[in-house]
Amino acid sequence: MIRENLHNTRMISTAIIGTAGYTGQETLDRVLYHPELELVALGSNTFAGQPSSVLDPRLAGSAIAELELVTNEQALASGAELIFLCMENERAAAVEPPEGAVVVDLSGAHRLKDASAYERWYGFVHPKPEALGDWCFALPELAPPTGKLIASPGCYVTATLLSLAPLKGDLDPETVVVDGKSGTTGAGRSPKPALHAGAVLETVMPYKIGVHQHVPEMAQFLGFTPTFVPHLLPIRRGIVATSYLRGIDAAKARTKLASAYASAPLVNVLPEGAVPNLRRMQETDCVEINAFADTATDATIVVCALDNLGKGAAGQAVQNANLAFGLDQTAGLRIGILSA
Numbered sequence: 530m531i532r533e534n535l536h537n538t539r540m541i542s543t544a545i546i547g548t549a550g551y552t553g554q555e556t557l558d559r560v561l562y563h564p565e566l567e568l569v570a571l572g573s574n575t576f577a578g579q580p581s582s583v584l585d586p587r588l589a590g591s592a593i594a595e596l597e598l599v600t601n602e603q604a605l606a607s608g609a610e611l612i613f614l615c616m617e618n619e620r621a622a623a624v625e626p627p628e629g630a631v632v633v634d635l636s637g638a639h640r641l642k643d644a645s646a647y648e649r650w651y652g653f654v655h656p657k658p659e660a661l662g663d664w665c666f667a668l669p670e671l672a673p674p675t676g677k678l679i680a681s682p683g684c685y686v687t688a689t690l691l692s693l694a695p696l697k698g699d700l701d702p703e704t705v706v707v708d709g710k711s712g713t714t715g716a717g718r719s720p721k722p723a724l725h726a727g728a729v730l731e732t733v734m735p736y737k738i739g740v741h742q743h744v745p746e747m748a749q750f751l752g753f754t755p756t757f758v759p760h761l762l763p764i765r766r767g768i769v770a771t772s773y774l775r776g777i778d779a780a781k782a783r784t785k786l787a788s789a790y791a792s793a794p795l796v797n798v799l800p801e802g803a804v805p806n807l808r809r810m811q812e813t814d815c816v817e818i819n820a821f822a823d824t825a826t827d828a829t830i831v832v833c834a835l836d837n838l839g840k841g842a843a844g845q846a847v848q849n850a851n852l853a854f855g856l857d858q859t860a861g862l863r864i865g866i867l868s869a
Contacts, residue, residue, distance in 0.1 A: 696785055735760045
C-alpha cells in the first residue's frame with residue numbers, strides 16, 4: 530500500500546529489522562510519526578507471526594494495527610526503499626543489503642574500515658570484509674552520509690566526536706581523556722547479570738576499562754586514540770561524556786564548538802557557564818554541550834549530554850536516513866524545546 534503525505538508526494542517504504550530491541554522500538558516510534566516514511570515491514574524472529582501490538586498494546590489502535598511482524602529475513606526481502614538494521618553486531622555484519630535500498634545500520638558491524646579489528650574489539654571475524662568499503666560512517670553534524678549504505682555511530686562515539694572533532698587541530702592528543710557515563714539501555718535488551726537492579730542501583734560501575742569496542746571508532750575519525758573509560762549509571766537512558774583536554778583554552782573551545790554547530794538543529798552549545806543537563810536530553814534527539822576552564826590546572830573540560838537511545842541510536846539513524854533521501858533532517862525526530 531502506498532499512501533501520500535500532506536505534500537501529496539509518495540511516501541518512502543520503510544522496514545525495521547530487529548524491531549523488538551530497544552533501538553528497534555525507538556526507531557519504530559520515530560518512523561510512525563515521520564511525515565515521509567511508511568512502514569511496510571517489521572522484522573522480529575522472536576515475534577514473527579504476531580500483531581504489532583505485541584511490542585506495545587497502544588499499537589493496537591495505531592496506523593500499523595494490521596501490520597503483522599515477520600521474520601527479519603522476510604522484512605529484508607520486503608522491497609522497502611529504506612531499511613533500519615537494529616540487530617546485534619555479528620548478525621548485522623552478515624546481512625546482505627537489498628540492491629538499491631538505503632540501509633542504516635545502528636550496530637557497530639560496519640563502522641570500522643579495518644576488518645581485522647572486529648576480531649579484537651568485537652569478538653568475531655567479520656563475514657564480509659570486502660564489503661566494508663561500501664559503507665559510509667555518518668555522523669550528520671560532522672560527516673553526513675555519502676552513500677546508500679550507512680553506518681550510524683552509537684552513543685559514546687557520538688558524544689565523544691561531537692566534543693572533540695571541532696577541536697582536534699588544537700589538542701595535545703596524548704593527553705585527551707574521556708569519561709563516559711551511560712544508562713543501562715545502552716547495553717541492549719538481552720538479560721545480563723550485570724544489568725539486574727541489584728547490580729546497578731545505588732552505584733556507578735566502570736566497565737570494559739581499556740578494552741571498549743568504541744575506542745577504535747573514535748580513533749579512526751579523530752586520527753588519535755583518546756583514553757576512554759565508560760561507566761554504567763543507575764538510570765534507564767542517557768549519556769554524559771566529560772572530556773579533559775590540553776592545548777586549547779576554554780574560551781577558544783567554546784567558540785569553535787559554537788561555530789561548528791551554528792547550523793546544527795539538534796546540537797545546542799550552551800552559554801558560558803551553563804552545564805549540560807542529562808535530564809533535559811532524555812527522550813529527545815538533541816545534544817547539549819559546553820566547554821569549561823579548569824582554573825587549577827589550565828586544562829579545558831568539555832561536557833556533552835545526549836540520550837543514548839535518541840541522538841545516540843534511533844534519532845541519529847532517522848536523521849541519517851532523512852539526509853540520504855534529501856528530507857528535512859529533523860523530520861520524525863524529538864526536538865522538544867529546541868524547535869521553538
